[in-house]
Amino acid sequence: MKHKPYPRHPFFDLLREFIRDGYSKTLLHPATARQPCSLLLEHGFDFEGQDGDGMYSSSICLRHQRRVLDAEIKIYTRNGLAMGNGLAFAQGLRLDKIAHTLQHDPELGGCRLELLFDATGENGALLINEGIVLQFHAADRAGAGNHYIRTIESDFFFDESTRQKRIATYSARLLHGYSLPQLLRDKTAARRCRKLSVLFGSSASGEQR
Known part of the structure; x- marks a missing residue:
């Protein structure tokens, strides 16, 4: 650059x-x-x-x-x-801390949050209000329990026909087909996702409203 x-x-x-x-x-x-x-x-x-x-x-x-x-x-x-x-x-932000801030923010506390993962729990996406996607990845050290945000993506485009395709959300669901409760059945994945399970553990679907 x-x-x-x-x-x-x-x-x-x-x-x-x-x-x-x-x-x-x-x-x-x-x-x-x-x-x-x-x-x-x-x-x-x-x-x-x-x-x-x-x-x-x-x-x-x-x-x-x-x-x-x-x-x-x-x-x-x-x-x-x-x-x-x-x-x-280039350097990610801790996903659990950002999700916690979102949940307690006066303006954004009512956002719908949904977690999606790949089969390992290493990579995934946080969907916000079915329109904003935060892609994330796990720390290099297995079991560290931290995930880091890599990108902010959006379904929004000024062009209406493109906006209706919901590209960011569609791609996230295509790449990450597992919910948090599904991952918690595996011991390794559960250890990797333990901090997120504290935040989202009350929801059977891996969503927080």
């Missing part, structure tokens, strides 16, 4: 934007839904794609409590116009 064009926005403020609006208006700037995104190249973004269809990306630093997080902005385009955006993290 060429440089980091944004100041260190608080992570949770950006997550609130995704949950509330389906995308982050803060991270979409200087792109808009009406102006060609080619100007992003002048702001340090790289482009992958062809004929205006693809993704612009750029490095960014975020704040979370006392930590500085290296991340990557992703702005998806069609015909050269912005369709939506997302985030990817």
Whole structure:
């Protein structure tokens, strides 16, 4: 990446934007839904794609409590116009702590949270209100009990036909077909997911409302 064009926005403020609006208006700037995104190249973004269809990306630093997080902005385009955006993290955030904060946040406490996993419990997705997806992975050390957020993805696109496909949610359900209660039947997976089971253990379906 060429440089980091944004100041260190608080992570949770950006997550609130995704949950509330389906995308982050803060991270979409200087792109808009009406102006060609080619100007992003002048702001340090790289482009992958062809004929205006693809993704612009750029490095960014975020704040979370006392930590500085290296991340990557992703702005998806069609015909050269912005369709939506997302985030990817070089260093993940603890999923159990973010889920706990969501559950107790005055604005977001009513969100519907659903956990999905692969067969090992190492990788999965947290679905928020059936529209925002936090992809996550387990710590390298088996049994550590920590999962870390890798990406923020969204079903939202400015284009209605694309939005109706619910791409982020569909992909998460396709890749991760196991609920938390199913994983807890396996001792290794149960040890790996023990911190999440404390947060979501009262729900038989792995959901928290």
